[in-house]
Amino acid sequence: MFTYCRSKNLGEENRKRGGFAKVCSLSPQLQELVGVPELARTEVVKRIWAYIREKDLQDPKNKRNILCDERLHHIFKVNSINMFQMNKVLSKHIWPLASEDGPVEPIKKEKQRKKEREEDSDESAPKEKRRKGGNSGFLAPLKLSDALVQFIGTGESELSRADVVKRMWGYIKENKLQDPADKRRILCDQKLKDLFEVDSFTGFTVSKLLSCHFVKT
Missing domain, CATH: 1.10.245.10 (SWIB/MDM2 domain)
Incomplete structure:
Protein backbone atom coordinates (compact mmCIF):
# COMPACT_ATOMS: atom_id res chain seq x y z
CA MET A 1 0.00 0.00 0.00
CA PHE A 2 2.80 2.40 0.91
CA THR A 3 4.69 1.70 -2.32
CA TYR A 4 1.56 2.14 -4.41
CA CYS A 5 0.58 5.43 -2.80
CA ARG A 6 4.11 6.74 -3.00
CA SER A 7 4.45 5.83 -6.67
CA LYS A 8 1.06 7.33 -7.44
CA ASN A 9 1.90 10.59 -5.64
CA LEU A 10 5.30 10.82 -7.30
CA GLY A 11 3.74 10.08 -10.66
CA GLU A 12 1.21 12.88 -10.25
CA GLU A 13 3.92 15.24 -9.06
CA ASN A 14 6.17 14.32 -11.98
CA ARG A 15 3.39 14.98 -14.49
CA LYS A 16 2.99 18.45 -13.02
CA ARG A 17 6.70 19.09 -13.14
CA GLY A 18 7.50 17.57 -16.52
CA GLY A 19 10.76 17.57 -18.52
CA PHE A 20 14.00 18.02 -16.65
CA ALA A 21 12.19 18.63 -13.34
CA LYS A 22 10.87 15.05 -13.21
CA VAL A 23 12.18 12.96 -10.34
CA CYS A 24 14.07 9.95 -11.70
CA SER A 25 15.83 6.86 -10.34
CA LEU A 26 19.62 7.09 -10.25
CA SER A 27 22.12 4.34 -11.00
CA PRO A 28 24.13 2.93 -8.07
CA GLN A 29 27.23 4.74 -9.38
CA LEU A 30 25.44 8.07 -9.41
CA GLN A 31 23.92 7.38 -5.98
CA GLU A 32 27.45 7.02 -4.61
CA LEU A 33 28.22 10.57 -5.72
CA VAL A 34 25.01 12.48 -4.93
CA GLY A 35 23.94 10.45 -1.89
CA VAL A 36 20.27 9.90 -2.82
CA PRO A 37 18.45 7.25 -4.90
CA GLU A 38 16.03 9.59 -6.70
CA LEU A 39 16.47 13.13 -8.01
CA ALA A 40 15.42 15.42 -10.84
CA ARG A 41 17.93 15.69 -13.68
CA THR A 42 18.41 19.42 -13.04
CA GLU A 43 19.28 18.69 -9.40
CA VAL A 44 21.72 15.95 -10.47
CA VAL A 45 23.53 18.45 -12.69
CA LYS A 46 23.64 21.05 -9.91
CA ARG A 47 25.03 18.59 -7.38
CA ILE A 48 27.68 17.32 -9.78
CA TRP A 49 28.79 20.88 -10.50
CA ALA A 50 28.86 21.60 -6.76
CA TYR A 51 31.12 18.56 -6.35
CA ILE A 52 33.33 19.63 -9.28
CA ARG A 53 33.83 23.08 -7.74
CA GLU A 54 34.32 21.71 -4.26
CA LYS A 55 37.13 19.43 -5.51
CA ASP A 56 38.47 22.04 -8.01
CA LEU A 57 38.19 19.62 -10.95
CA GLN A 58 37.82 22.11 -13.82
CA ASP A 59 40.81 22.22 -16.15
CA PRO A 60 42.55 25.59 -15.50
CA LYS A 61 43.36 25.86 -19.24
CA ASN A 62 39.79 25.16 -20.33
CA LYS A 63 36.99 25.42 -17.75
CA ARG A 64 34.69 23.39 -20.00
CA ASN A 65 36.82 20.29 -19.44
CA ILE A 66 36.36 18.34 -16.20
CA LEU A 67 39.28 16.39 -14.75
CA CYS A 68 37.75 13.24 -13.29
CA ASP A 69 38.78 12.09 -9.83
CA GLU A 70 38.02 8.54 -8.66
CA ARG A 71 34.32 9.21 -8.06
CA LEU A 72 33.69 10.88 -11.42
CA HIS A 73 35.76 8.28 -13.24
CA HIS A 74 33.48 5.62 -11.74
CA ILE A 75 30.57 7.32 -13.55
CA PHE A 76 32.11 8.65 -16.78
CA LYS A 77 34.83 5.98 -17.30
CA VAL A 78 37.31 8.58 -18.62
CA ASN A 79 40.09 10.72 -17.12
CA SER A 80 38.57 13.96 -18.41
CA ILE A 81 35.30 14.95 -20.02
CA ASN A 82 33.83 17.98 -21.75
CA MET A 83 30.87 19.49 -19.89
CA PHE A 84 28.61 18.97 -22.93
CA GLN A 85 29.63 15.30 -23.22
CA MET A 86 28.96 14.93 -19.50
CA ASN A 87 25.23 15.39 -19.95
CA LYS A 88 25.07 12.66 -22.60
CA VAL A 89 26.83 10.16 -20.34
CA LEU A 90 24.62 11.11 -17.38
CA SER A 91 21.57 9.97 -19.37
CA LYS A 92 22.77 6.39 -18.93
CA HIS A 93 22.65 6.83 -15.15
CA ILE A 94 19.24 8.58 -14.90
CA TRP A 95 16.30 6.22 -15.32
CA PRO A 96 12.51 6.57 -15.39
CA LEU A 97 11.13 6.44 -11.85
CA ALA A 98 8.72 3.64 -12.70
CA SER A 99 11.50 1.39 -14.00
CA GLU A 100 14.90 0.23 -12.80
CA ASP A 101 15.62 -1.73 -15.97
CA GLY A 102 17.38 0.80 -18.16
CA PRO A 103 18.30 4.38 -19.00
CA VAL A 104 16.02 7.20 -19.98
CA GLU A 105 15.34 7.42 -23.72
CA PRO A 106 17.55 9.99 -25.45
CA ILE A 107 15.98 13.44 -25.81
CA LYS A 108 15.61 14.27 -29.48
CA LYS A 109 14.04 17.69 -29.57
CA GLU A 110 16.55 20.43 -30.27
CA LYS A 111 14.75 22.81 -27.93
CA GLN A 112 15.24 20.41 -25.04
CA ARG A 113 18.88 19.83 -25.95
CA LYS A 114 19.41 23.57 -26.03
CA LYS A 115 17.85 23.94 -22.60
CA GLU A 116 20.16 21.23 -21.26
CA ARG A 117 23.23 22.96 -22.71
CA GLU A 118 22.15 26.27 -21.23
CA GLU A 119 21.79 24.67 -17.81
CA ASP A 120 25.31 23.30 -18.04
CA SER A 121 26.61 26.63 -19.29
CA ASP A 122 25.05 28.42 -16.35
CA GLU A 123 26.62 25.92 -13.98
CA SER A 124 30.05 26.46 -15.56
CA ALA A 125 30.11 30.07 -14.37
CA PRO A 126 30.46 29.73 -10.57
CA LYS A 127 29.45 32.63 -8.39
CA GLU A 128 31.83 33.98 -5.78
CA LYS A 129 29.36 33.54 -2.95
CA ARG A 130 29.04 29.84 -3.82
CA ARG A 131 32.80 29.44 -3.48
CA LYS A 132 32.69 30.92 -0.01
CA GLY A 133 29.77 28.79 1.10
CA GLY A 134 31.80 25.72 2.06
CA ASN A 135 30.35 22.24 2.25
CA SER A 136 26.59 22.03 2.01
CA GLY A 137 23.87 19.55 1.14
CA PHE A 138 25.17 16.09 0.23
CA LEU A 139 28.78 17.20 0.93
Whole structure:
Protein backbone atom coordinates (compact mmCIF):
# COMPACT_ATOMS: atom_id res chain seq x y z
CA MET A 1 0.00 0.00 0.00
CA PHE A 2 2.80 2.40 0.91
CA THR A 3 4.69 1.70 -2.32
CA TYR A 4 1.56 2.14 -4.41
CA CYS A 5 0.58 5.43 -2.80
CA ARG A 6 4.11 6.74 -3.00
CA SER A 7 4.45 5.83 -6.67
CA LYS A 8 1.06 7.33 -7.44
CA ASN A 9 1.90 10.59 -5.64
CA LEU A 10 5.30 10.82 -7.30
CA GLY A 11 3.74 10.08 -10.66
CA GLU A 12 1.21 12.88 -10.25
CA GLU A 13 3.92 15.24 -9.06
CA ASN A 14 6.17 14.32 -11.98
CA ARG A 15 3.39 14.98 -14.49
CA LYS A 16 2.99 18.45 -13.02
CA ARG A 17 6.70 19.09 -13.14
CA GLY A 18 7.50 17.57 -16.52
CA GLY A 19 10.76 17.57 -18.52
CA PHE A 20 14.00 18.02 -16.65
CA ALA A 21 12.19 18.63 -13.34
CA LYS A 22 10.87 15.05 -13.21
CA VAL A 23 12.18 12.96 -10.34
CA CYS A 24 14.07 9.95 -11.70
CA SER A 25 15.83 6.86 -10.34
CA LEU A 26 19.62 7.09 -10.25
CA SER A 27 22.12 4.34 -11.00
CA PRO A 28 24.13 2.93 -8.07
CA GLN A 29 27.23 4.74 -9.38
CA LEU A 30 25.44 8.07 -9.41
CA GLN A 31 23.92 7.38 -5.98
CA GLU A 32 27.45 7.02 -4.61
CA LEU A 33 28.22 10.57 -5.72
CA VAL A 34 25.01 12.48 -4.93
CA GLY A 35 23.94 10.45 -1.89
CA VAL A 36 20.27 9.90 -2.82
CA PRO A 37 18.45 7.25 -4.90
CA GLU A 38 16.03 9.59 -6.70
CA LEU A 39 16.47 13.13 -8.01
CA ALA A 40 15.42 15.42 -10.84
CA ARG A 41 17.93 15.69 -13.68
CA THR A 42 18.41 19.42 -13.04
CA GLU A 43 19.28 18.69 -9.40
CA VAL A 44 21.72 15.95 -10.47
CA VAL A 45 23.53 18.45 -12.69
CA LYS A 46 23.64 21.05 -9.91
CA ARG A 47 25.03 18.59 -7.38
CA ILE A 48 27.68 17.32 -9.78
CA TRP A 49 28.79 20.88 -10.50
CA ALA A 50 28.86 21.60 -6.76
CA TYR A 51 31.12 18.56 -6.35
CA ILE A 52 33.33 19.63 -9.28
CA ARG A 53 33.83 23.08 -7.74
CA GLU A 54 34.32 21.71 -4.26
CA LYS A 55 37.13 19.43 -5.51
CA ASP A 56 38.47 22.04 -8.01
CA LEU A 57 38.19 19.62 -10.95
CA GLN A 58 37.82 22.11 -13.82
CA ASP A 59 40.81 22.22 -16.15
CA PRO A 60 42.55 25.59 -15.50
CA LYS A 61 43.36 25.86 -19.24
CA ASN A 62 39.79 25.16 -20.33
CA LYS A 63 36.99 25.42 -17.75
CA ARG A 64 34.69 23.39 -20.00
CA ASN A 65 36.82 20.29 -19.44
CA ILE A 66 36.36 18.34 -16.20
CA LEU A 67 39.28 16.39 -14.75
CA CYS A 68 37.75 13.24 -13.29
CA ASP A 69 38.78 12.09 -9.83
CA GLU A 70 38.02 8.54 -8.66
CA ARG A 71 34.32 9.21 -8.06
CA LEU A 72 33.69 10.88 -11.42
CA HIS A 73 35.76 8.28 -13.24
CA HIS A 74 33.48 5.62 -11.74
CA ILE A 75 30.57 7.32 -13.55
CA PHE A 76 32.11 8.65 -16.78
CA LYS A 77 34.83 5.98 -17.30
CA VAL A 78 37.31 8.58 -18.62
CA ASN A 79 40.09 10.72 -17.12
CA SER A 80 38.57 13.96 -18.41
CA ILE A 81 35.30 14.95 -20.02
CA ASN A 82 33.83 17.98 -21.75
CA MET A 83 30.87 19.49 -19.89
CA PHE A 84 28.61 18.97 -22.93
CA GLN A 85 29.63 15.30 -23.22
CA MET A 86 28.96 14.93 -19.50
CA ASN A 87 25.23 15.39 -19.95
CA LYS A 88 25.07 12.66 -22.60
CA VAL A 89 26.83 10.16 -20.34
CA LEU A 90 24.62 11.11 -17.38
CA SER A 91 21.57 9.97 -19.37
CA LYS A 92 22.77 6.39 -18.93
CA HIS A 93 22.65 6.83 -15.15
CA ILE A 94 19.24 8.58 -14.90
CA TRP A 95 16.30 6.22 -15.32
CA PRO A 96 12.51 6.57 -15.39
CA LEU A 97 11.13 6.44 -11.85
CA ALA A 98 8.72 3.64 -12.70
CA SER A 99 11.50 1.39 -14.00
CA GLU A 100 14.90 0.23 -12.80
CA ASP A 101 15.62 -1.73 -15.97
CA GLY A 102 17.38 0.80 -18.16
CA PRO A 103 18.30 4.38 -19.00
CA VAL A 104 16.02 7.20 -19.98
CA GLU A 105 15.34 7.42 -23.72
CA PRO A 106 17.55 9.99 -25.45
CA ILE A 107 15.98 13.44 -25.81
CA LYS A 108 15.61 14.27 -29.48
CA LYS A 109 14.04 17.69 -29.57
CA GLU A 110 16.55 20.43 -30.27
CA LYS A 111 14.75 22.81 -27.93
CA GLN A 112 15.24 20.41 -25.04
CA ARG A 113 18.88 19.83 -25.95
CA LYS A 114 19.41 23.57 -26.03
CA LYS A 115 17.85 23.94 -22.60
CA GLU A 116 20.16 21.23 -21.26
CA ARG A 117 23.23 22.96 -22.71
CA GLU A 118 22.15 26.27 -21.23
CA GLU A 119 21.79 24.67 -17.81
CA ASP A 120 25.31 23.30 -18.04
CA SER A 121 26.61 26.63 -19.29
CA ASP A 122 25.05 28.42 -16.35
CA GLU A 123 26.62 25.92 -13.98
CA SER A 124 30.05 26.46 -15.56
CA ALA A 125 30.11 30.07 -14.37
CA PRO A 126 30.46 29.73 -10.57
CA LYS A 127 29.45 32.63 -8.39
CA GLU A 128 31.83 33.98 -5.78
CA LYS A 129 29.36 33.54 -2.95
CA ARG A 130 29.04 29.84 -3.82
CA ARG A 131 32.80 29.44 -3.48
CA LYS A 132 32.69 30.92 -0.01
CA GLY A 133 29.77 28.79 1.10
CA GLY A 134 31.80 25.72 2.06
CA ASN A 135 30.35 22.24 2.25
CA SER A 136 26.59 22.03 2.01
CA GLY A 137 23.87 19.55 1.14
CA PHE A 138 25.17 16.09 0.23
CA LEU A 139 28.78 17.20 0.93
CA ALA A 140 28.04 18.47 4.44
CA PRO A 141 29.29 16.27 7.31
CA LEU A 142 26.48 14.70 9.37
CA LYS A 143 26.54 13.02 12.77
CA LEU A 144 26.30 9.24 12.47
CA SER A 145 24.42 6.79 14.68
CA ASP A 146 26.43 4.53 16.97
CA ALA A 147 25.44 1.54 14.84
CA LEU A 148 26.74 3.19 11.65
CA VAL A 149 29.96 4.31 13.37
CA GLN A 150 30.51 0.71 14.44
CA PHE A 151 29.74 -0.58 10.94
CA ILE A 152 32.19 1.81 9.22
CA GLY A 153 34.82 0.88 11.80
CA THR A 154 37.16 3.86 11.38
CA GLY A 155 36.08 5.74 14.49
CA GLU A 156 34.65 8.63 12.45
CA SER A 157 31.44 9.95 13.98
CA GLU A 158 30.66 12.50 11.23
CA LEU A 159 30.71 11.98 7.46
CA SER A 160 28.87 13.42 4.47
CA ARG A 161 25.94 11.47 3.08
CA ALA A 162 27.87 10.96 -0.18
CA ASP A 163 30.88 9.52 1.69
CA VAL A 164 28.70 7.08 3.63
CA VAL A 165 26.93 5.88 0.46
CA LYS A 166 30.28 5.44 -1.27
CA ARG A 167 31.69 3.42 1.62
CA MET A 168 28.54 1.32 1.78
CA TRP A 169 28.87 0.41 -1.90
CA GLY A 170 32.57 -0.25 -1.36
CA TYR A 171 31.69 -2.72 1.40
CA ILE A 172 29.01 -4.39 -0.73
CA LYS A 173 31.38 -4.86 -3.67
CA GLU A 174 34.35 -5.90 -1.53
CA ASN A 175 32.29 -8.63 0.12
CA LYS A 176 30.52 -9.59 -3.13
CA LEU A 177 27.04 -9.12 -1.70
CA GLN A 178 25.30 -8.34 -5.00
CA ASP A 179 22.97 -11.11 -6.16
CA PRO A 180 24.65 -12.73 -9.20
CA ALA A 181 21.22 -13.11 -10.82
CA ASP A 182 20.31 -9.45 -10.28
CA LYS A 183 23.11 -7.00 -9.44
CA ARG A 184 20.56 -4.48 -8.14
CA ARG A 185 19.67 -6.82 -5.25
CA ILE A 186 21.95 -6.86 -2.21
CA LEU A 187 22.16 -10.01 -0.06
CA CYS A 188 22.93 -8.91 3.49
CA ASP A 189 25.73 -10.48 5.49
CA GLN A 190 25.48 -10.37 9.29
CA LYS A 191 26.92 -6.83 9.54
CA LEU A 192 24.36 -5.44 7.10
CA LYS A 193 21.55 -7.37 8.79
CA ASP A 194 22.51 -5.87 12.14
CA LEU A 195 22.60 -2.38 10.62
CA PHE A 196 19.49 -2.40 8.41
CA GLU A 197 17.50 -5.24 10.03
CA VAL A 198 16.64 -6.79 6.65
CA ASP A 199 17.84 -9.90 4.81
CA SER A 200 18.13 -8.18 1.43
CA PHE A 201 17.39 -4.90 -0.33
CA THR A 202 17.75 -3.25 -3.73
CA GLY A 203 20.64 -0.91 -4.44
CA PHE A 204 18.21 1.94 -5.03
CA THR A 205 17.15 1.88 -1.37
CA VAL A 206 20.62 2.23 0.18
CA SER A 207 20.14 5.93 0.92
CA LYS A 208 16.68 5.35 2.38
CA LEU A 209 17.95 2.63 4.69
CA LEU A 210 20.80 4.89 5.79
CA SER A 211 18.59 7.91 6.49
CA CYS A 212 17.71 6.82 10.03
CA HIS A 213 21.43 6.53 10.84
CA PHE A 214 22.08 10.25 10.26
CA VAL A 215 21.44 11.89 13.63
CA LYS A 216 19.60 15.21 13.58
CA THR A 217 21.24 17.86 15.78
